[in-house]
Amino acid sequence: MVQPSSSSLPPADTAPPHTNGHSALVSNGHASSSSGTVTNGHGVAAAEKDAAQYEGDEGFVPLWEGSNLDRREFVRIALQAFQDMGYADTAQALQAESGFSLEPPAVALFRQGVLDGRWAEVEQRLGELPIDPSVDLTPVKFAIRQQKFLEALEARETKAALSVLRNELSPLNHDSSRLHFLSSLVMCMNADDLRARAEWDGAAGTSRQRLLVQLQDFISPTVMLPQRRLATLLGQAQAYQQRHHALTPSPTEPFSLLVDADPNSVAAFPTHTTHVLQEHTDEVWRVQWSHDGEWLATAGKDRTAMIWKVKSGFTLDKVFREHADPVSCLAWSPDDSILLTAAEAVIKMWNTEGQTGSCIATLARHEYAIGALAWLPDGRGFVSGGMDSKLFFWDLAGNVISRLARCPSRVVDLAISPDGTKLVCVGRADTTEPHLVPSRHSSRSVTPAIVAASAAAGGHAPIGAKNEKRISVFRLPEGASAGTGGESELLYEVVQPQELSSVTISSDSRYAIVTHAPKEILCVDLEDGTIVRRFEGHDIGKFVIRACFGGSSDNFVLSGSADGKVYVYHRDTGRLLHALPGHERTTVNAVAWNARAPGGGAMWASASDDRTVRVWGMLPAAAAGEGVGEGGGAARGRRGPRLRPIDRAMRD
Numbered sequence: 001m002v003q004p005s006s007s008s009l010p011p012a013d014t015a016p017p018h019t020n021g022h023s024a025l026v027s028n029g030h031a032s033s034s035s036g037t038v039t040n041g042h043g044v045a046a047a048e049k050d051a052a053q054y055e056g057d058e059g060f061v062p063l064w065e066g067s068n069l070d071r072r073e074f075v076r077i078a079l080q081a082f083q084d085m086g087y088a089d090t091a092q093a094l095q096a097e098s099g100f101s102l103e104p105p106a107v108a109l110f111r112q113g114v115l116d117g118r119w120a121e122v123e124q125r126l127g128e129l130p131i132d133p134s135v136d137l138t139p140v141k142f143a144i145r146q147q148k149f150l151e152a153l154e155a156r157e158t159k160a161a162l163s164v165l166r167n168e169l170s171p172l173n174h175d176s177s178r179l180h181f182l183s184s185l186v187m188c189m190n191a192d193d194l195r196a197r198a199e200w201d202g203a204a205g206t207s208r209q210r211l212l213v214q215l216q217d218f219i220s221p222t223v224m225l226p227q228r229r230l231a232t233l234l235g236q237a238q239a240y241q242q243r244h245h246a247l248t249p250s251p252t253e254p255f256s257l258l259v260d261a262d263p264n265s266v267a268a269f270p271t272h273t274t275h276v277l278q279e280h281t282d283e284v285w286r287v288q289w290s291h292d293g294e295w296l297a298t299a300g301k302d303r304t305a306m307i308w309k310v311k312s313g314f315t316l317d318k319v320f321r322e323h324a325d326p327v328s329c330l331a332w333s334p335d336d337s338i339l340l341t342a343a344e345a346v347i348k349m350w351n352t353e354g355q356t357g358s359c360i361a362t363l364a365r366h367e368y369a370i371g372a373l374a375w376l377p378d379g380r381g382f383v384s385g386g387m388d389s390k391l392f393f394w395d396l397a398g399n400v401i402s403r404l405a406r407c408p409s410r411v412v413d414l415a416i417s418p419d420g421t422k423l424v425c426v427g428r429a430d431t432t433e434p435h436l437v438p439s440r441h442s443s444r445s446v447t448p449a450i451v452a453a454s455a456a457a458g459g460h461a462p463i464g465a466k467n468e469k470r471i472s473v474f475r476l477p478e479g480a481s482a483g484t485g486g487e488s489e490l491l492y493e494v495v496q497p498q499e500l501s502s503v504t505i506s507s508d509s510r511y512a513i514v515t516h517a518p519k520e521i522l523c524v525d526l527e528d529g530t531i532v533r534r535f536e537g538h539d540i541g542k543f544v545i546r547a548c549f550g551g552s553s554d555n556f557v558l559s560g561s562a563d564g565k566v567y568v569y570h571r572d573t574g575r576l577l578h579a580l581p582g583h584e585r586t587t588v589n590a591v592a593w594n595a596r597a598p599g600g601g602a603m604w605a606s607a608s609d610d611r612t613v614r615v616w617g618m619l620p621a622a623a624a625g626e627g628v629g630e631g632g633g634a635a636r637g638r639r640g641p642r643l644r645p646i647d648r649a650m651r652d
Contacts, residue, residue: 075100081230104130107224114212117203119148130223140218142174147211149182151203154191162186243555243572244268269556269568270602270617273582275314277613279306284607285328285589286546290336293596295352296605297339298613299327305341307352311598314615318357320350329372334379338396342370347384349398361398366390371411371427377420385411385425391488404488409470412544413502416476417509422526423474423488424512426500428467469496471503471514473526494529496522501544506554507595513547513557515540521547521559523571535559537576538567546590550604558604560588566606566616580616583608 063069075094079102082091095101103111110125122144126137145168152161165186169179188194195202216226226232238255245268282302289296296314299305305327307318320341329342332352338360339350347363347370366386375382381395391404391411409427416423471494477487499517505526506512514522517540523533538545538561547559549571556577557569564585568578586609597603607613 072100076102076225077229077233080225080228084228084230103225104223106130111212111224114144114215115208117151117208119144129219131219135218135220137218138172138174140215142169142172143211143214145169145172146178146182147207150185150194150198150200150207153185153188153194154202156191158186243551243553244570245551245555269551269578270604270619271578271580272617272619273614274603274617275615277308277314277316277615278611279316279319280304280611280613282326282611283589283609284611284613285326285544286330287590287592287605287607287613288330288332289592289594289596289605290332291334291596292336293594293598293603295332295336296594296613296615297330297332298607299330299341300607300611301326303327303343305330305339305350307339307357310594310603318352320348320357320359322348322359322362329370331373331375331382333375333382334377340373340375340382342373342384344369345386345388346370347373363394363398365392365400368410372414374414374416374423376416377418383414383416383423385414385427387411387427391423391425402487404474408472408490408493409468412500413546415503415505415512417505417526418507419509421476421509422491422505423476424503424505424526425472425474426470426503426514427472428469428499469498469500470494471496471500471512471522471524471529473529492529494524494531499542501540502546504546504548506549508554511554513549515545515547515559517541521557521569523557533571533574535567535569535574535576537569537579538565539563541587543587544589545587548591548593548604550593551602558591558593560591560606560608562587564588564608564610566591582606582614583612584610586610 061071063071063074075098079091079094079100082088082094083102091102106125106128110122110129113119113122113125123141126140126144131137145164149161149164149169152158152164165179165183169182185194185198188197191202194200201207213227216224221229234257237257241255241260277296277298280298280300280302282300284298284300286299287296294310295317296308296310297305298308303321303323303326305320305323306316308314309317320339323341323343323346325343325346327341327343329340331340333339337351337353339352341348341350345364345366345368347366349360349363351358351360366384366388367390368387370384370386372385373382381393381401383391383393385391385407387410389407389410391407391414392400393402395401407425409425409429411425412427414423414425473491473493474488475491477489496516500514501517502515504513510526511532512524512526513535514524516522519536519539521535521538522531523535524530525532535557538559541562543562545560545562547557550556550558550568551571555571557571559567559569561567564581564583564587566578566580566582566588567576568580569575570577583606588606588608590607592605594603594605601617603615603617605613605615
């Protein structure tokens, strides 16, 4: 079954080490450290017993038996949390009973000195902190003196500010470029000009609190506990829980710490078919949602592309029938006003606005079948890649503004990262001559190897064993997104032993998932091409199966399969969560996640050789107790002329 890679993919969401730089560092008028006063005899005994355990060489006592968490660290975090919440008496009682203080007294005085702006005292206290003498405190001193300099300038004490600059900051020999910038601030006309140019909110703002947060990056947490540490830990726990659900709860929605998220729960992932779209008359190969989430485009072997309206219950809105061959590619423009389609070597641009839609342009520059289309993120152009090993950059008028001088492979699929910096292609390097011309009427669900077999029967040379299956990653030039084109730089290539048929990039532009025959999906770190995880369980076989990310933070990976099921994996673990039936045991060619489903719900679609597109959502609350299983049908609803909700009887 599923065999996750031993490689570790970083989680989709991770709370930063320090959060909420604006929060108060002093609670109820007291510094966030106290003296450890013992209030009763019982507390004395407990404190002596607890604290005495740290007098050994190891300096570690488990939180409980068998735990690898340190008891003293936990108590310190609890003390800080109680003080932050205003439970000063509780914090004092805990300190008395445990014998542990939040921070050494010197740290409390240092912290309060920063908040009060007593800079001479702050530097004195810095020398009294229990810090390893080998630690370089130059960055800490530079940050403190920079604050002192800015505050003097703000108060129009120019002479004092220049003295700090010359006699305190310069001798540190630290960050000369920053020092030059600080020097230029002397010419500011007034305090408002200073604050604006320095991007600093002044002594009366939050700059001192921010300075403390900055200093915590240089001072060990064993000395000065990071601000609101418990909130950071709980935020990380919450992010972990949310990565097991398809949707991120609203920030105002209560979040329970008492139960763990269950990704196998039907409430965690949409496993319920809500609609079956049946207007296509042959295999459906592609499915793609508009960026606003309100439209669904589908296309396939019947030589048509269709647009469905989500809010009206997936009624058919437009049908584009002008292609002479099966439609193999779809791509919505970023503003959803244009839909690109491709059939064999022909691209058509469609106006999606208005009552019927119209063909804006027909483009024919490729020699052989087009493998993929992708828009540049700014919407000012798009890219096409084909089996002729060519990559073209187009503008909105349908002109080729640039082309890749040499694409290393025949392009089966391509994707552009959301940040516009990378282009990723998958395909085969054609090292045999002549170039293979795919059959015009062969199913676009088959891989180049199958096309080769059929072409060989017509006298063309088959693909040789030397042909490599490549993932090629390019750096896009800055001008590519601005419409000026430019030469793309090949960063690296990853060679795989089997056919590669699709690529999708995560919303943070960091990872790509690539389908790899016969039974796996690769998750590739685009920074260096490292394969960080493999997802296994589905069956790609000899077909082009298109996978996608799903969930609010790309925390799932979805893939079709030759056995008629859709397979859902958890991205962080590689674990197979669901194998959803419903497509009558025919190949599921493509899946697509609706990132902006109307109403904020979770929604996705799958397309199959059974000539249907299925739309999936959460199981209705009313049916949750009726025993409806995965892939079960939707409740009976109004039947339109072009779609048929699954009958209740099909649930079994």
